[in-house]
Amino acid sequence: MGEFTIKMPDVGEGVAEAELVEWHVKAGDPVREDMVIAAVMTDKATVEIPSPVTGIVVWLGAEIGDRVAVKAPLVRIETAGEGGEIRTEIPAAVTPAKALEPPLPALDLTKGTVPKAATAPREIVAVPAEKPLASPAVRLFARENGIDLRQVTGSGPAGRILREDIDQFFAHGAAPFPAQVVPGRKTTTEEIKLTGLRRRIAEKMSLSASRIPHITYVEEIDMTALEELRATMNRDRKPEQPKLTVLPFLMRAIVKAVAEQPNLNATFDDHTGVLTRHGAVHIGIAAQTPAGLVVPVVRHTEARGIWDCASEMNRLAEAARTGSATRDELGGSTITISSLGALGGIVSTPVINHPEVAIIGVNKIAVRPVWDGTQFVPRKMMNLSSSFDHRIVDGWDAATFVQRVRVLLETPALIFIES
Incomplete structure (x- = not known):
């Protein structure tokens, strides 16, 4: 059993820091190798950061909107193998899998091994969450078409919603929820952090x-x-x-x-x-x-x-x-x-x-x-x-x-x- 530290990648062109704009995981979540765990922005360009290992997220080093220096610790993942630090260059782009994948097996931390997945793949059912997993491009497509991503079942790793999932959502005749008209006086306030x-x-x-x-x-x-x-x-x-x-x-x-x-x-x-x-x-x-x-x-x-x-x-x-x-x-x-x-x-x-x-x-x-x-x-x-x-x-x-x-x-x- 070990612990890997993923550092803020070097996005090049002399950039010393990047802003964290999206988390796709939280502490305690299982992750697969190549699964996108975060997105950062610098100079109006958004870069997705995948995990190079399989394991359990044990620590997040920043909040949405924080500026994180290059090479600063960003995520720690507990794995079944030996620990270490992940290089801070941008890894190769990851293409989301289109086929259904077997669910991530639970880590047996007492034995320090990862059980093998079942031979036959099983369908992943996305668990409703406050913010469904999806890339910025998929979120933009859903927003332009009036789709609440919480209605869509994701077929990607860890329930991540793909463009194909939204197309399938339309194919079954699903429609976005109509806007709800709430009568009466509104007294609530909302603080929005600019990120x-x-x-x-x-x-x-x-x-x-x-x-x-x-x-x-x-x-x-x-x-x-x-x-x-x-x-x-x-x-x-x-x-x-x-x-x-x-x-x-x-x-x-x-x-x-x-x-x-x-x-x-x-x-x-x-x-x-x-x-x-x-x-x-x-x-x-x-x-x-x-x-x-x-x-x-x-x-x-x-x-x-x-x-x-x-x-x-x-x-x-x-x-x-x-x-x-x-x-x-x-x-x-x-x-x-x-x-x-x-x-x-x-x-x-x-x-x-x-x-x-x-x-x-x-x-x-x-x-x-x-x-x-x-x-x-x-x-x-x-x-x-x-x-x-x-x-x-x-x-x-x-x-x-x-x-x-x-x-x-x-x-x-x-x-x-x-x-």
């Missing part, structure tokens, strides 16, 4: 608001001509081409505008007082996901056309929504676009994505009456609400930049003319 991505968003917003003196400039844009062009391009597009939104046109307009004002395609280190201008235009697209706000980055927009911008933006948006975006795809932007689409409102005050110096906020398009000199005519109008770091960008420079973008969007043919 994972939500805490990182809070820290990033606090950093931006506390260090960057914002100036916001709002201008209305006549989008009528661009909307006509966009409709024509979408109608005539090839089957392999994506449907165009306003954003690819705005991205190309930004490329042209920052070429004339390079200080806006820049990052500012407020510790050293150094402004870094970037020749490459890496545009971050703020995207809302079920887990929270992330900013996937369309790299080298200066070298992409309208269709290429749209394709890459769609690919990154899907990766962000499903949680499969890599760290490289979620960082390194030089200027950011924030858009809420149809919910964009009339005016917004976007917060700059530190350490950048500018962010362009897109408001919704609405038909408004516009005076053409002789009469009011209906035009498709949209406001741009853009924020700038006032330490770097003066009001005149901000207005000049936005007015250049306005001209390009109102005369969309200019976007396609190489200067």
